[in-house]
Amino acid sequence: MDWLTKFPQIDPAVLLTVKRAIDGSLRGLTRSYGKAIENFFYPLQQVLIFFEKMISATPWPIVILVLAAVAWAAARSWKVVAGVVGTMVAIGLLGLWGDAMLTVSLVLTSTIFAILIGLPLGILMNRYQTAGRVMSTVLDVMQTMPPFVYLIPVVMLLGIGRVPGFIAVVIYALPPIIRLTDLGIRLVDKEVLEAADAYGCSRNQKLWKVQLPLAMPTIMAGINQTIMMALGMVVIASMIGVQGLGLNVLQAIANQYFTQGIFNGFAIVGIAIVFDRISQAYGRRLQKHRSVGHE
Amino acid sequence: MKKVLLSAAATALFGTGAYADCGDMSLAVFSWQSAEAMSNVDQFILNNGYGCNATIVAGDTVPTITAMIEKGQPDISSESTPSLLGDVYKSGAAEGRISQIGTAISDGQVSGWYIPQYVADAHPEIKTVEDAMAHPELFPAPEDPSKGGVLQGPEGWGDTVVTAQLYKALDGDSKGFELVPSGSGAALEGAITKAYEQKQGFIAAYWAPTSLLVKYPMLRLEGPHDDAEWARCTSVQDCPDPKVNYWKPAEMITLASADFAKSADPAVLEYFGKRSWTQAEVSQVMLWMTENQANGADAARWFVQNMPEVWTKWVPADVAEKVKAAAE
Numbered sequence: 001m002d003w004l005t006k007f008p009q010i011d012p013a014v015l016l017t018v019k020r021a022i023d024g025s026l027r028g029l030t031r032s033y034g035k036a037i038e039n040f041f042y043p044l045q046q047v048l049i050f051f052e053k054m055i056s057a058t059p060w061p062i063v064i065l066v067l068a069a070v071a072w073a074a075a076r077s078w079k080v081v082a083g084v085v086g087t088m089v090a091i092g093l094l095g096l097w098g099d100a101m102l103t104v105s106l107v108l109t110s111t112i113f114a115i116l117i118g119l120p121l122g123i124l125m126n127r128y129q130t131a132g133r134v135m136s137t138v139l140d141v142m143q144t145m146p147p148f149v150y151l152i153p154v155v156m157l158l159g160i161g162r163v164p165g166f167i168a169v170v171i172y173a174l175p176p177i178i179r180l181t182d183l184g185i186r187l188v189d190k191e192v193l194e195a196a197d198a199y200g201c202s203r204n205q206k207l208w209k210v211q212l213p214l215a216m217p218t219i220m221a222g223i224n225q226t227i228m229m230a231l232g233m234v235v236i237a238s239m240i241g242v243q244g245l246g247l248n249v250l251q252a253i254a255n256q257y258f259t260q261g262i263f264n265g266f267a268i269v270g271i272a273i274v275f276d277r278i279s280q281a282y283g284r285r286l287q288k289h290r291s292v293g294h295e
Numbered sequence: 296m297k298k299v300l301l302s303a304a305a306t307a308l309f310g311t312g313a314y315a316d317c318g319d320m321s322l323a324v325f326s327w328q329s330a331e332a333m334s335n336v337d338q339f340i341l342n343n344g345y346g347c348n349a350t351i352v353a354g355d356t357v358p359t360i361t362a363m364i365e366k367g368q369p370d371i372s373s374e375s376t377p378s379l380l381g382d383v384y385k386s387g388a389a390e391g392r393i394s395q396i397g398t399a400i401s402d403g404q405v406s407g408w409y410i411p412q413y414v415a416d417a418h419p420e421i422k423t424v425e426d427a428m429a430h431p432e433l434f435p436a437p438e439d440p441s442k443g444g445v446l447q448g449p450e451g452w453g454d455t456v457v458t459a460q461l462y463k464a465l466d467g468d469s470k471g472f473e474l475v476p477s478g479s480g481a482a483l484e485g486a487i488t489k490a491y492e493q494k495q496g497f498i499a500a501y502w503a504p505t506s507l508l509v510k511y512p513m514l515r516l517e518g519p520h521d522d523a524e525w526a527r528c529t530s531v532q533d534c535p536d537p538k539v540n541y542w543k544p545a546e547m548i549t550l551a552s553a554d555f556a557k558s559a560d561p562a563v564l565e566y567f568g569k570r571s572w573t574q575a576e577v578s579q580v581m582l583w584m585t586e587n588q589a590n591g592a593d594a595a596r597w598f599v600q601n602m603p604e605v606w607t608k609w610v611p612a613d614v615a616e617k618v619k620a621a622a623e
Contacts (some may be wrong), residue, residue, distance in 0.1 A: 019588050030492045047437065085579040118496050155485030156492075159437040160446075160477050238450075241486075247450060247476060254451015256383070256595065 036147055041163050048109055048162045054106040060097060064088050067274065075281030083277060087270040102244035104271060106162070106237070107230045110169040116224050118174050119219070120172075122181025123207065132182065139175040147172065147236050155240055165242030169215045173229040180222025184215030220283030227275045231268055245271075317347035317560045321369035324351050324591065325358045326480055328506055332580045333399060333572065334373040335591030336598055343621035344614035345563055352589075355382055356582035357451055363552045364392045371567070378530070378545045380453060389618045394556050397567035402574050403435040405544040406454045406502040407515040408445065408461075410434070414496045417512035424518045424541065426464060427498055431471035437486065440593065443472040446487070446499040449480045453530060458500040460519070460529050462539035466584040487511065501585035508579035517541070570609045576602065596622055 005116075036123040055063070064085055071084040091100045147168050154164040188211050196210045212219075238246030245264045252261030320341070324334040334351055341347040349524040352369045354362070360380055362368060364387035377384050377392065377395075387393040408424055414433060421427050427434065428443075436444025445462055448455045462474050477483040477523045484507055491511045501513070520539025528534035549567050551559070579602070599606065599622040607615045 016587060023588075027488070027492055030489055034489065034493045049438070098353050152481055152485050155482050156489045160475065160482050160486045161438045163438075240482040241476050241478045243476060247478065250450040252477060254355055254357055254449070256357060 012205070026156065034157060037157055038159075039099055042159060044166070045163050046276045048106075048166055051109045052102060052105040052162070055108075056098065056101045060092060063101070069237050071274075071278050071281075074278045074285070076285065077281065080277050080281055084274050087274050091267045091270055094263050096245065096248075096264060097244070099245045099264070100267055100271060101250055103231075103246065103268070105232055105243060106166065106169065106234070106289055107227065107271070107275070108243065110173060110230050111223070111227050112168055113166075114174045114177055114230070115223060117170075117212055118177030118222070118226070119181055120223075122178045123185065123212075123221075125178060125182045126185045135178070139178060142171050143175050147233070148239075151236075160241035162242060164239035164240050165279065168237050168240070169230050169233045172233045173226045176225035177222040180225065181215070184218030184222070185211045187218060217283045217287040220279060220286060224276060224279040224283065227279060228272060231272045231275070234268060243258060302405075306388065317341070317345045317563055319348045319350070320371060320559070321350050321352045321554065323363070323369040323372040324353050325356055325359070325374070326353070328581045329400075329504055329577050330374045330585060331591035332577065332584065332594045332598070333548075335595035336580075336606070337371070337373050337567075337570070339592075339595040339621070340535065340566070340614075340618050341563065344610055345560070345566070346616040347560075347563065355451065356380065356453075357499040360384060360387070360393070360550070362611065363387075364390075367392075367554040370559075371396075372550040374547055375550045376404055376453070376545045376547055377550075378453070378525075384552070392553045393550055395548045396556055396564055397591045398571040399475055399547035399549050400504070400573060400574055400577060401571045402579065403516070403544040404502060404504070404547045404574075406457070406542045407518075408458070408498050409501045409508075409513040409515055410498055411491055411496065412512040412514055413494060422517055424461065424516045425541070427516055428465050428467060428470050428472065434472075434498045436473050436475055437490075438475075439473065443467075444475045444497065445472060446483060446497060447474060447476045448483055448500045448502075450476065450478055454500055454502060454542075456532045457529055457542065458617075459532075460534065461539065461541065464537040464539045503579045504581065506578070507587040509578055509582050510585060566610060570606075572605070576605055 014195070058066075067088060068081050068085050071081045075081070091097060121135070125135050151164065154167055158164050158167075179251055185207075192210060192214065193206065196206050201210065201228055234242075234244060234246040235249050236246075238244065238250050245268050248264040249268070251257070252264060322334045322338055324330055327565070338349045338351055341349045352359075354369075356375070357380065359369065360375065360383055363370075363372060364383070375384075377388075384393065401466045408427070410421065410427060417422060418430070418433065421433075422428065431443025434445075436442045437446075445458065445467060447458050459474065462472070465472065477486055485500070487497065487499050487501070487507060489575065498516075499513075501508070503515075519539060520541050520543040521538075524538055524540050528537050529540040549570070551567070556564070580594055580598050583589065583597055584591075587593070590598070599618060603615075603619070606618075610618065
């Protein structure tokens with residue numbers, strides 16, 4: 001009856017051979033293609049360093065002014081602008097300005113990349129339903145796979161630092177923008193599409209002039225989620241040497257510096273709220289515009 | 296505490312043999328391999344030889360030691376390095392909330408800055424940390440090859456603080472170096488593996504005994520050591536004026552919370568008193584673990600089966616019999 005209580009697993013020796021073979025080939029890959037892979041990612045690394053240097057080197061009043069201007073442009077509300085400026089000043093007063101800028105630059109670059117990759121993928125997912133179902137499974141894997149599982153191979157290939165951290169953040173933050181782009185396009189009223197067909201729109205015209213503009217509020221919600229996910233990954237990314245607020249949190253956890261942890265945690269929350277309010281207010285304004293159009 | 300009382304009551308009622316009052320205990324295990332091997336061996340021997348119900352609790356060093364001091368749980372840390380724990384341990388030991396009940400590794404543990412053997416062979420003149428700091432071009436930083444890099448260990452480790460202070464004392468910035476935080480032990484090992492496989496140069500804060508050192512031979516750079524300075528500044532994170540001060544071999548001891556040290560079964564305390572590894576023995580177990588991708592539990596079983604000459608010295612003959620029988 002032994003086979004009933006004990007699952008008939010594959011022979012451990014076979015499993016071990018498989019594990020060793022895969023690990024060995026990864027190591028072989030590092031040895032023979034490491035340089036090439038690194039060169040491939042070199043432009044990305046330079047872009048990341050450029051963004052980081054640009055944001056870190058910008059004098060703080062200008063950063064606050066730019067953020068306030070963006071907040072005003074997006075939300076047209078003095079309350080939002082005041083909230084954004086107040087949060088950034090608080091972060092600066094706590095002595096976390098430099099680290100916060102490193103984090104902001106990582107989140108900003110990975111969000112931009114996620115949008116650049118995610119928007120077209122979302123459109124494709126909507127257009128080709130079968131491929132969409134496959135992609136949906138892939139997105140599930142990306143969202144639930146524990147990051148360290150793929151981080152360590154990435155570190156072995158690329159070393160520690162910005163690029164592997166960036167890859168981890170993008171993998172984690174990409175799914176919402178893809179899913180919500182797809183959803184937004186699907187939610188466009190049938191009647192509107194029929195009208196577009198009646199006017200003789202081509203497929204591309206329909207997409208760019210009808211579906212995407214009407215899906216914009218949902219897509220904005222997706223971008224908002226992407227930013228939140230990217231900020232959530234900041235601490236994990238710091239475990240492979242990405243500098244910024246995440247590293248402080250990690251240090252605080254390991255040393256039981258409770259207050260340092262709270263300060264840095266709230267700084268991350270503060271940045272999240274700033275991004276969230278700006279992107280949501282923008283999404284809402286888009287929606288308002290639409291409802292006006294309907295009246 | 297309730298659990299302990301319950302199991303004590305149960306053993307009083309049913310009386311299950313010679314070491315029955317051993318009861319529940321928790322063993323702390325840390326994320327590195329030697330701690331995993333040692334804690335699991337302790338668990339195997341205590342559970343099978345002494346009839347204990349030892350469980351293993353995973354955690355990071357400082358949080359775990361803090362929990363032992365503040366909450367009395369976990370009961371045992373099989374392998375700790377007091378000199379790297381700094382104030383947390385010192386104040387806990389001074390208040391009598393945590394104490395040493397045995398030696399973990401008799402020849403201790405040693406941290407340092409390591410450079411790969413192939414670089415050391417090509418440049419035999421590099422022996423000390425100062426020598427290495429004169430050659431930033433040999434140890435390119437991962438993201439900025441124009442500078443030299445010193446890979447730091449996991450955030451929150453004592454070694455990481457020492458590395459930062461040593462770097463500050465050597466004035467690495469002005470010598471064309473930068474300090475590269477790795478964030479976690481896994482990332483540090485990944486970075487070392489990557490650099491080694493591609494035969495690149497690097498300086499990494501690392502420690503022995505570790506299986507990575509067996510797999511990838513590295514040379515430990517040398518440096519001066521001063522105990523007083525170590526306590527004053529080198530191991531203190533916020534100390535503003537560090538001097539060049541290097542690790543000496545640190546003792547590796549077994550720690551117990553005060554409650555446990557008072558109330559534990561004397562036989563168990565005797566076991567921890569006698570149980571002591573050497574670096575070579577631990578390295579052997581770790582090498583086996585790495586080669587077979589085994590976890591701590593597998594390693595404990597393998598160790599009991601294959602290295603009886605080591606552990607049978609730690610336990611009475613009747614216990615040894617039981618442990619041996621359980622490993623079959």
